[in-house]
Amino acid sequence: MPSAPRHLLGLQHLSPDDLRAWLRATASMHQHPERYDRALAGKVVANLFFEDSTRTRLSFTIAAKRLGADAIDLLGSTSSVNKGETLIDTARNIEAMGVCALVVRARQSGAASLIASRVQVPVLNAGDGKHEHPTQGLLDVYTLARALGRDTTWDLSGLRVAIVGDISASRVARSDIAALTALGAHVTCVGSPGLAPRSLASLGVEVSHTLDPLLPSLDAIIMLRIQFERYDAPPAAGEAKKAPNVIASVREYREQFALTAARAALLPPHCIVMHPGPINRGIELDAEVADGSRSVILQQVTNGVLVRMAALHRLVQA
Numbered sequence: 067m068p069s070a071p072r073h074l075l076g077l078q079h080l081s082p083d084d085l086r087a088w089l090r091a092t093a094s095m096h097q098h099p100e101r102y103d104r105a106l107a108g109k110v111v112a113n114l115f116f117e118d119s120t121r122t123r124l125s126f127t128i129a130a131k132r133l134g135a136d137a138i139d140l141l142g143s144t145s146s147v148n149k150g151e152t153l154i155d156t157a158r159n160i161e162a163m164g165v166c167a168l169v170v171r172a173r174q175s176g177a178a179s180l181i182a183s184r185v186q187v188p189v190l191n192a193g194d195g196k197h198e199h200p201t202q203g204l205l206d207v208y209t210l211a212r213a214l215g216r217d218t219t220w221d222l223s224g225l226r227v228a229i230v231g232d233i234s235a236s237r238v239a240r241s242d243i244a245a246l247t248a249l250g251a252h253v254t255c256v257g258s259p260g261l262a263p264r265s266l267a268s269l270g271v272e273v274s275h276t277l278d279p280l281l282p283s284l285d286a287i288i289m290l291r292i293q294f295e296r297y298d299a300p301p302a303a304g305e306a307k308k309a310p311n312v313i314a315s316v317r318e319y320r321e322q323f324a325l326t327a328a329r330a331a332l333l334p335p336h337c338i339v340m341h342p343g344p345i346n347r348g349i350e351l352d353a354e355v356a357d358g359s360r361s362v363i364l365q366q367v368t369n370g371v372l373v374r375m376a377a378l379h380r381l382v383q384a
């Protein structure tokens with residue numbers, strides 16, 4: 067059994083045993099929720115979210131409450147970070163108020179690690195720039211392993227997984243790739259050269275600039291949103307979504323890479339469809355596929371709470 071970790075900052079560099087320890091802790095939350103309902107009673111978890119979030123922040127809040135803890139939020143738009151206070155100063159002030167853990171989302175890659183190096187309490191990375199989103203990676207692997215019957219061994223050998231879309235801007239893809247490949251899955255990153263550059267091969271994946279030939283051999287397909295806000299010219303409020311300069315046009319992107327009902331029909335019957343959310347329906351994924359029988363997208367959301375309960379419990383108990 068690996069020793070208890072101090073923080074959860076990323077999945078890259080975790081061993082298969084480390085990953086399995088997180089997944090088994092999650093399964094325990096699933097099977098024996100009654101064991102944990104007062105585990106963190108009297109403690110306060112702080113969510114420091116300097117970037118927008120719906121699912122992840124609420125999921126951490128619900129996870130904390132299910133363990134009997136309170137959760138407080140400091141959101142970017144209301145914090146003194148806007149007055150020039152550094153992330154580290156903010157984190158240390160909140161720590162000084164007596165919280166038991168800091169959940170950090172920030173625009174800068176490496177922000178959670180930087181904060182972790184300057185505080186005593188556990189830090190959980192809830193997404194740092196284009197770098198990592200470890201709880202999303204764990205909930206993706208947990209959901210996939212359960213859906214495909216690998217949840218006793220947590221061994222994904224022989225499974226073929228495609229991650230499709232905006233890989234270069236995606237911290238979810240980086241965490242997914244780390245966990246999936248460490249547990250033995252064969253991963254192909256699919257997108258245009260701008261979104262899925264050949265250099266991704268250094269992460270132990272294949273890279274493909276076409277989707278259709280892969281479809282009949284897949285066990286799981288993870289669709290990603292084009293992260294318009296991470297490129298130079300995000301659409302203004304109310305304005306139609308512009309194509310970032312890495313894609314020629316949204317229409318052309320759809321023609322090549324969207325998971326339409328016609329493409330989904332080419333997947334093997336057991337193949338599952340995943341998406342970390344938020345979905346841009348009608349761009350990367352059609353509504354009938356997102357809501358169809360292959361979709362495990364809402365199971366991902368449900369499992370996200372369990373993963374975050376396991377993460378808070380393991381780190382705060384340690």
Ligand code: NCD
Nearest residue numbers: 121122193199291342343344
């Ligand atoms: C992702 C994120 O913020 O990195 N969403 C999430 O946490 N569920 C992916 C995205 O924004 O596209």
